[in-house]
Amino acid sequence: MEIWRINMQDQSLRREPVPETWDRLGGRALSARILLDEVPADCEPLGPYNKLVVAPGLLVGHMLTSCDRISFGGKSPLTRGIKESNAGGSTGLYMTNLGMKALVIEGQPDGGDRTGGWWVLRLGADGARCEDAKDLEGLGVYEASARLLSRYGDKVAIAVIGPAGEMRLSAAGIQNLDKDNVPSRIAGRGGLGAVMGSKRLKAIVIDDTGGTRPALADSGAFKRAQKLFTQNTLGHPQTKSYQEYGTAGSVKMCNAFGALPTRNFSSGRFEGADAISGETLRETLLARGGEGETTHACMPGCVVKCSNAFADSNGKLIVSPIEYETLGLMGSNLGIDNLDMVARLNWETNDLGLDTIDTGAALGVAAEAGLMQFGDGKRALELLAEIRRGTPLGRILGHGAATTGKVFGVTRVPVVKGQAMAAYEPRAMKGTGTTYATSPQGADHTAGNTLRAKLDHLDPKANVAASRGAQITMAGYDTLGACIFAGFGFMVQPEVIAELLNTRYGWQVAPDILQLLGKETLTLEREFNRRAGFTAADDRIPEYMRTEPLPPHNSVFDVAESDLDGIFNW
């Protein structure tokens, strides 16, 4: 495989062999290694010295269930630290078919990040070229993708930014096509859409015609391991739950735990939780029929199918998918108890190319500042329209919860390292809170959620080890290109991970490879952040969450600072 480098200043492509120290890394770990090796940690995230790394995980390329995720990485304009955000869809698969270990996008067009034109980067077996994208300027991701599919054919993968990325807003993500060519698989966290926008890149289009799947060192043994892994995933009890209820099944669960963010993280219980629950979602979709689907795969070959497509009362599609984090941040967190309204907010936010988590959190902070009433979805839609118009208010909101809090003088802002928390209240789920505090990524549930741990989520001591374990495991999964739900299969027989790697690459790695990859990733990321100026003071939950009790448990985040500071001492 090769490293493909695109320099946006002269629009050149260089195809390079993979350096030895990068060879055994993929996805998040490879992104961290490249950033540490090549990007000055003190650089301006939207300037010419930052790079956008696009790296498929180590297992991407063979349609292993839940294992074709693509990692985007760069220095974050939101956290100003290292950032990796990954997504499902088809981008990773198409890249590996062209033999790409990673794509590194460097530099900026002459004129810098504000005036350099707009470009589509088209990648194929014949190389790379930049094509004028002036006609796509200002378009949302749905219309932009439709035009790109029309121009390049429907057998391509696309990574695209919306108006938010063009405006270089810090909550902008990068949307990827799912297996049905819907651009809804967002690498949403940390503003990497703004980094892509700073390179004047509207979209990356990958045509894998003439490409081939990556070679297998031992095809027979790989396929046996694949079959075992698929069977284990299919047989896991959680797979059935996700197929029927999707991630939305978490709404009532987190409400039961008193950990469902409600009205700008002021309560862990929402009186309207039933109305936005996975149970109600399923019943609603089944009753409405039409274009709605209760289960849907985002990646080719996935057997978990945790996703969905949400239709209105006439059976017409509103958005695909609607996920738990969005139900939490744009439902309960805004006091909205109406699935149709959350779905409309979700579609608008997707189309803008924004992270629903940071945007939902920003709207919650805006409500606390008096810019909207909690529960007023119509007003929330108007605020999203401000973002689309690029008004000063819209741009403030599009920079996320931290900026919104600063501008409007709100001190109850649910962020760590400038990034908004997901839909798990750290005062009621202290393991996930510990991850929010200490992850090099900023507040991010995908960095190590402890929701499934069998412990008292209010215990400040027991949750530290749970967070450490989850952070290592997730950093490992993100390096493999594995979805968290691939963990169902991996948990049954963890040794299958080493078996898959060894039979694909001809390696001799031991069964502890997942832990090794996870620890290496976290070590690299922490080193980048150290060079960027981060200290232990950045590994803290906001003050109000440490002092103001949260109903219904009336608990505060009281994990000891010494435990936070020692979490990565392995």
Add this chain to the structure above:
Amino acid sequence: MVITVHLHTRLQRQTPTGPQQNLELSVPQGTILKDLLDQLHVPYEEDAVFLVVNGRQVDINQPLKDGDEVDLIPAISGG
């Protein structure tokens, strides 16, 4: 004593009038959570069901008291 039980996702009961999620049960003093699961015929495997009483995760031998709210949740890992 009276216990309120909330059945999540796949544990909801299918009835002719639609899914039933919430139950109120009268149980004798001294009842523990395992007795309740047996009474409801909820199969229990440690990694497959979260047991939650009054918002806190507990184990199957948790003693119950009048007015307790019990959530029985098929395990999921979030979103």
